[in-house]
Amino acid sequence: MTRIIQGSPVKDIVNTLRQAGGYYITNTARDQSQSDFKNRILLHTDLLAAEERDKAGYFSLEITGGASIHVDILRKQVDPFLKLKKLREKMPNTMFQTLCRGVNLFGYRPYPQNVIRFTVREFAKYVDVWRTFDFLNHIPNMYAVFEEVGTAGKLNEPCICFSTGVEHSNEYYVAKAGEIIDVTGRDITLCIKNHGGLGTPKRIGELVRALKQKYADVPIHYHGHNTDGNDVGRIVEAVRNGASIVDAGDSSFSGFYGPPPVLTVVQTLKEYGYDAVGLDEHAVIATSEVVRDQRKYYDQFESQIKGFQPTVQIHKLPGGAMGSSLEQAAKGGFLDRMPDILHKELPRVQKELGNYWSVTPGSQILWTTAVANVLGGERYGTPSGDLRNLLLGKYGPFPFYRPEEWIYQKVLGDDWQEVLEKEGGVDAIADMDLAHERYALAELLGVEPTDEQLVLYLQHPNDAVEFFKFSEKYGQVYVLTPSIFFRQGGYAVGEKLAFRDHHGKEHMIEVGPSPVNDAGETSVYFNVDHHPSIFNFKAKTAVGKQGEAAILSKEEILDLAKAGDVRSPFSGKIVEITVAEGQEVLIGDRVAIMEAMKMQTPILAEMDGIVTTINAKKGDSLKPGGKILKIDPNE
């Protein structure tokens, strides 16, 4: 029984897998966090689990990539690189695995080649296994990542994204695998990426068998989700048909849309005569014991709807998007429309848009379009910019068939053929001037940035800068327990908050009173390491920020827009105000770009006129009906 240790040469890893008498397990902690806890499991919790997880003898720990890079800096306030370094200190043996979206890296749109290569190089210092996919299974979209991972001496794990339906045949997938292997060679692990947890155990077994028949020496890694409650079944069939590695998660944090529990997989397969190679069951159990009592602090991030969703076989939403989709429905007040959206509109849209794979960023396009179609009344009436790009082929060609012409016409306009002719196809994205970007970041930070800071900046310019400034002001907050970090409603007077800082020093904060003076200023009294400290806060501003307004109906918002009062049509964030005060605009001119659910949508002028007042600014989060700007008609 050979455990694979971090740092082994790729050839040795793959040979070990080829000769193994059983199967290996990847602990997909990141995917569990993303699917069932909105990606909010803190490094603090992962560090608690680290020692036992390292002992457990997993093939790898999937702990970075996907949406986690963005959530790390945006909500968890932890540097994704530092996270890997801290975990490595406590986990010297286990390979770390990432999930990379090919040209879209860890984001939602294609990046320039030099940014992709630079990013992969920096992360490859800490990441041993690179699971890379493209939502259109367009293999050229992954070339740059393959190359850089190879150069760094790390393991490539290319994916074939899996779905169901007539087009999704074994022949198709075996051919795709061939396309990949032609580029990467056979010293890889090939992933069947079943992000929705689709298909039956039988179907998965057949696919694995077909792939193994053609490529017997390429180890297969089966990745699934337990959304329908049946992933253990699919895993069993995958292993019985020759898969070398399967994905599972820690039981104390298992939910509905992420991986099934490791132990369940191990116990079931044992009965079938398959052993988990190198796995220490005691450590698997101990991991869950160590972190079990942390789960309560993550309550608020668990799904609004509890229970397995066997209907995933109809709507095909990926496990990683379930939580955020349901959250959006709850916040947007359309939970009651979910049956329509999930079971009628989504399958219909999927079919209409080419039956491609519902995974980032393609899943967001399907979801946004389906929601808009249901809530907006007119199907394809308010297409997102990303849907437009999809139709233009900016992400790559449609895998099976193109959408019907009427959809092109709806989205691109009556001159859609001309537009498609002129703008269609994958753009060669020009390289960025990295020296210039570095300089720009240095200007923003006031110090020379590190390469790692530059990488984060290139992924998410605004959020990265805000995060760097946050860290400068507040220090390394990953050291705080979830009970401190997630506290709502303040701490109790007399409460003692203990933590060990980034440098390893123990501290204690005792919470004191917070009197308010006549001017409305609050003084928060803390005893920090037994020394009194006072933190003064200016009077709270009245509730209701600029740009916020009562939630208006779709019709009301459109009526206002036609009168020159441009309001936010949905809950979202201003990406850019594209006009200035005093500027003349015509109907149909883009006045702002908003983003919701990671999809950008242009806001268009509904009347001719001059922009008089701009109420919202870049970065503002607006509710439906929130004021953006005003247009006055030309006299």
Add this chain to the structure above:
Amino acid sequence: MKKKILVANRGEIAIRLTRAIQELGFEAVAVYETPDEMSRHIRIADEAILLGDGPRCDYLNIEKIIRAAKKSGACAIHPGYGFLAENPFFAKACESNGIIFIGPTADIILNLGNKVIARNIMAEAGIPMVPGTQNLKQGKGGVAEALDFAAKYGYPIMLKATSGGGGRGIRRIETDVEMKEMIPVARAEALAAFNDDSVFLEKVVVNPKHVEVQILADSHGHTVHLGTRDCSIQRRNQKLIEIAPSMIKNRPLLDEICDTAVKAAKAANYLNAGTVEFLVDKDQNYYFMEINTRVQVEHTVTEMITGIDIVRNQINIAFGKPLSFAQEDVQIRGHAIEVRINAEDPKNDFMPEGGKKVSVYRSTGGFGVRLDGFVYQGYVIPEVYDSLLVKLTVHGFSWEETVGRLKRCLHNFAIRGPKTTIPFYVNIANEKDFVSGDFDTSYIETHPHIFHYDEDASEVGKLARFISQIHYSGENPFAK
């Protein structure tokens, strides 16, 4: 009834003086201006007298201070440093009002305060000096004199105001053109600043070490030195870090400099505490610069390595007592470093941070540590005075131990509200040339990286700030 001594100063030195006064069994009388009414030196004194609304002008008002002394019945006045400390008219006024001035006589202050007279006294006594001129003649004659001097000794040359001091009224000249241009400018400035437009020249000693010798001279003919100090770490001639003794390895040279300092003091008929300043160049030539006729900010380092209380001795000397020890009783033990912790932003050209409230003040302690400060948590730093908050002086048996102690103490400090020079000193304490004791007056400009540091909040301070945000806002944005 106890005798009283009036402290004609403010801030940390007022407290320092008050301590010595009270230890000798006197009562200390503080004076203050309105902006200083929250100052701690008032609370520590036995009584306090408001001079006026100031700012600064009342601390400089001889008449008001004499009146305060008389009102309180003080028999002596200690002027500290700055303000009236080196004003011969103040010393004179004390004498003529029958009040003991704790310092040299008015004549000595006058002579040594005039750099040209001082140079003449020293030249006569055979003290080595940087080549220089007498006061330059007015008008064209003076310019011609200056150009002749430049031709003989070469540039760079310092153009100095005769009545200047403390780093003021000095400018460096590199060319003949500049010389012609600057003499009238310097004169006009000197006239405005010191009410005396005389200027003179001195050859510049390139990147020297600044070495000074502490002197004590009583009225019974005894003059002793308390060893050397090095004040090379300066910015624009303002001292930042002072150490004792000098790190020059050549002990016979240091002994010679100390003996020369005693000789210089004797030549000037010096009385009370004073400091003889020298420049030492790369070839270990040393040159007399000036004698400061006051207790200096950095006197603490000498006290640490000798165990001799300079202020106490100043008072005893002023009261006519002989020194209680001889030169051979003075022993130098170990090393001392003093840093001036100022409310300034070193990154922003040491811009003072006056007007800010010290919301957190936590200092240090332990073996070999001395603090001379006056701020407290809640204190609002007045904008109208200097920015010195506290002097940290550390003492150690070896240089290495002393630097380690300095670092430790700087890390112990937590000052919130104003920016301070602490992180800047932390960088210096970690810088290899400083650690190896190798520095001269070019140190700050040749080590620009000491200005690179994170803002001064400690990691726990930052985290506490974060936790206070969550606590205050009630609704936690990170839990949504």
